[in-house]
Amino acid sequence: MHLIDTHTHIYGPEFDLDREEAVKRALEAGVGMLLLPNVDASTIAPMLATHECFPDCTRMMMGLQPEEVKGDYKQVLANMEKELERDIYIGVGEIGLDFYWDTTFEKEQLDAFETQLGWAKQLGLPLSIHCRNAFGFMARILEKHQDGSLKGVMHCFTGTEEEAKVYLELGFHLGLGGVTTHKNCGVKDYLHNIPLNRIVLETDAPYLSPVPHRGKRNEPAFMVETAKKIAEIYEMLVQEIAEITTRNVKTLFKI
Ligand SMILES: [Zn+2]
Known part of the structure; x- marks a missing residue:
């Protein structure tokens, strides 16, 4: 089995004590690319x-996460745009909109998001998009900028079937993670209506662990639990889910 975790923060301090072991556990579990x-x-x-330590099984994206858009965002974006010129990044991410905790920088978040969409277009790179409490804005902006060249993943997608269909129509993939295994997640109820060629898997480690690891630090190896859940929903073998979602990622991110 070969799975790809399309969204993992294994470089974070949560993994400082056992990063190498966590990567090893991922590879042993069949999660061969992060x-x-x-x-x-x-x-x-x-x-x-982290990429330097594990060059064969990691790939990087560059972008400013919406919750980190503050007063100095223009300077931060200018540096990131320069960093992107190094041509070592396979995507623009994570970028997006998040109005869950705080809308202080709403205007700045919208501007930062559109600026980074522009980079993706210019460089022909796919996106990893974070969206929380902002579906209306998100759909409108993506619609405005979609000229056929934008593609990418709606990371940690947990929305309604109607929202899923809007993103699919806009040409995006849905990134499913640990939340899909949680009892209260509505995606399970309609997922069988979503074409599998538009699904990719992720952990968002260290956050959002799948059942039965819920509440613990998440790590890429746990993505197998999400793959199992999705196999159950589509009534397929987990190996088939792995094959299809990995193919989707390879096509989308050109890896
Ligand atoms: Zn993330």
């Missing part, structure tokens, strides 16, 4: 260092 989305200016160095 895609690392950036968060803010401070996470670039640890992400690069």
Whole structure:
């Protein structure tokens, strides 16, 4: 079995004590490739260092996560745009909108998101998109910018069937993670209506562990539990789910 974790923060301090073991556990579990989305200016160095330690099984993305968009975001974006010129990044992420805790920087978040969509277009790179409490804004902005060239993953998708269909129509993939295994997640109820060629898997480690690890630190090896749940929903073998979702990721991220 070969799975790809399309969204994992294994470079974070939560893994400082056992990063190598965590990567080993991932490989042993069949999660053979880890895609690392950036968060803010401070996470670039640890992400690069992690990639240097595990060059064969990690790939990086560059972007500013919406919750980290603050007053200085223009300067941060200018540095990230320069960093992207190094041509070592397979995508723009994670970027997006998050109005869950705080809408202080709503205007700035919208501007930062559109700026980074522009990078993706210019460089022909796929996106890893974070969206929380912002579906209306998100759909409108993606619609406005979609000229056929934008593609990517709606990371940690937990929305309604109607929202899923809007993203699919806009040409995006849905990134399913540990939440899909949680009892209260509504995605399970309609997922069988979503074409599998638009699904990719992720952990968002260290967050959002799947059952039976819920409440513990998440790690890429746990993604197998999400794959099992999805296999159950589609009434397929977990190996088939692995094959299809891995093919989707390879096509989307050109890896
Ligand atoms: Zn993330």
